[in-house]
Amino acid sequence: METVRKILADSLPADIREKFLIRCEHLVSQLNYFDEKGDERLRRVRRASWTTKKLRVLLVLNAFYQIVLAPLASSARPTDDSFVSRVDVVYGSSFVFDAQWRTAINRAYNVFTEMVFRLGITERFLTQQRTEDILYRIGRTLDDHD
């Protein structure tokens, strides 16, 4: 977990890095709590090869998705029905949301979600708010396979 967290954290500006790290810490603390009390949901997902180390990585990826990638990508959703896909948006003096931006962030989003999918992580795991929600989602996946 530490390596993945560090790679992602080091690639971020200071203010957003802090938010990312706080969410990582929050999610992992919840996992540690469930671990200490021998939570049944945790025991169950572990039996399906979701070890503590792997879950910690998943939590880091969830934090990155929610704090960084998903909000950025929300500015570039595909659209057909209005002017928003053809007119660039100038936000303050610092940023332009234009076609180049939309292409780049959509590519990053798609690469990330395809990457985590190859690791057995669905987008549903990334969009959950709390560690227990993530465990619940993994559990639902196992139910589907039973």
Add this chain to the structure above:
Amino acid sequence: MTMTEDEWLKTVEGMVRQFARTHGVTYAKTERVVAAAFEIGCFHSLVEYYAQTCDVEPENLKDGKFKYLTTPNGNPANFSYVVIKRKGREYQLRQQVRVRSSIHTDIAFTPDMVVFRTGKKVKDHRDDDYAKGKRSFFYVEADDLVSFHECKCMNPFPELMVSFLGMVFAAFPWAKEEDFGGRIDTDSLHLAPSLFVGGSARGLHLRMVKALKVSFPVNIILGMHYGTWELDRDDSDLNRITDA
């Protein structure tokens, strides 16, 4: 073949390293830009919603670009906005325009997006208690508003949702009336004041979202980070209000 834990961890480290190397220049943005991106995503979503049933066009473009007002201190006349036309009626969708309450003129706040009937004005005046009277205080009267919307790039929590009600009550005296002044209209074009939230919810928080929607003239729209986008889809079941 299933990977061992060590193989899985090595694989993810390699993938993430490659991802950061290739795409870091795209996603390494400050908190302000990330929040702006989310707000623009919500703005796009609302524009798309109106575009399903209305003529929707940008106005006051600068060099062909939509100049987004990012702070209530800016003069709205210098920024772009959206004009919404339907059946002879015309509305404006603007960002970051201050709203002055009709309950007391000293109560003013700035939602992320406002909708009002064209012909109603963004007013301005100078006040010694604002920038020492050197800059104009821009605002729209709450009575002139059709609706307003707020964007929060975070996970939902009870206090966030309840505090949104404060904005609604401060702006609209009818929101405290028993039948909300007869404003709720399922056939109306306009969404009731809506809180767009990035994250999702489960369990009690989800029940609270539903309870707020049936108890007050508001919408709490969750999951804006990833999938809610289509505001007019059949299962969205959002509150709508008249423009009376």
